[in-house]
Amino acid sequence: DARVTQTPRDKVTEMGQEVTMRCQPILGHNTVFWYRQTMMQGLELLAYFRNRAPLDDSGMPKDRFSAEMPDATLATLKIQPSEPRDSAVYFCASGLSGGGETQYFGPGTRLLVL
Amino acid sequence: GQSLEQPSEVTAVEGAIVQINCTYQTSGFYGLSWYQQHDGGAPTFLSYNALDGLEETGRFSSFLSRSDSYGYLLLQELQMKDSASYFCAVRGSNYQLIWGAGTKLIIKP
Numbered sequence: 001d002a003r004v005t006q007t008p009r010d011k012v013t014e015m016g017q018e019v020t021m022r023c024q025p026i027l028g029h030n031t032v033f034w035y036r037q038t039m040m041q042g043l044e045l046l047a048y049f050r051n052r053a054p055l056d057d058s059g060m061p062k063d064r065f066s067a068e069m070p071d072a073t074l075a076t077l078k079i080q081p082s083e084p085r086d087s088a089v090y091f092c093a094s095g096l097s098g099g100g101e102t103q104y105f106g107p108g109t110r111l112l113v114l
Numbered sequence: 115g116q117s118l119e120q121p122s123e124v125t126a127v128e129g130a131i132v133q134i135n136c137t138y139q140t141s142g143f144y145g146l147s148w149y150q151q152h153d154g155g156a157p158t159f160l161s162y163n164a165l166d167g168l169e170e171t172g173r174f175s176s177f178l179s180r181s182d183s184y185g186y187l188l189l190q191e192l193q194m195k196d197s198a199s200y201f202c203a204v205r206g207s208n209y210q211l212i213w214g215a216g217t218k219l220i221i222k223p
Contacts, residue, residue: 033210042213042216043201043213045210045211045213056210093157102162104159107155
């Protein structure tokens with residue numbers, strides 16, 4: 001049963017600390033998406049990749065956030081330095097280009113920045 | 115700009131039928147998707163319409179009218195486990211999805 005995996009599932013950190021979230025997309029999927037979800041803002045697209053190349057990161061605060069895909073089995077989202085307003089659930093999703101209507105979501109990383 | 119509008123909340127009775135509407139305004143359109151998200155969970159794919167008409171999958175159906183920039187999700191024989199948030203999303207020209215704000219479905223016994 002192929003699934004998107006994300007680590008860590010929960011993260012509590014202090015303001016100013018670096019946070020790294022990891023995602024393993026479903027094997028064979030060539031698109032990866034990072035979303036942030038809060039009660040106030042709903043589901044926001046932060047960045048997405050196709051064939052490991054970043055296609056759009058316009059939704060991401062560039063001064064503190066960075067997203068990379070070092071290889072086809074790993075995507076990372078980093079926040080440095082973290083701020084309390086970054087507290088949210090961060091989802092990774094993967095899919096197939098040409099089948100972009102279906103995205104498969106990981107369980108999410110619940111981040112709390114104190 | 116690009117936007118999708120759906121009701122913020124809908125209430126229905128167990129066993130009944132409920133329709134969740136979605137209107138969209140986007141620069142490119144390649145299809146309308148629906149996702150379900152339970153509290154504390156991740157969004158899961160329900161259905162996709164690329165062409166006009168009705169798509170049926172069990173108790174759930176989804177409809178699209180491209181000329182009206184409108185679609186809906188129809189849930190029949192509602193069960194308590196259907197209580198969740200439902201999101202419509204439009205696929206843009208670059209394979210990304212543009213998301214609505216979500217509709218919270220409350221089901222009463």
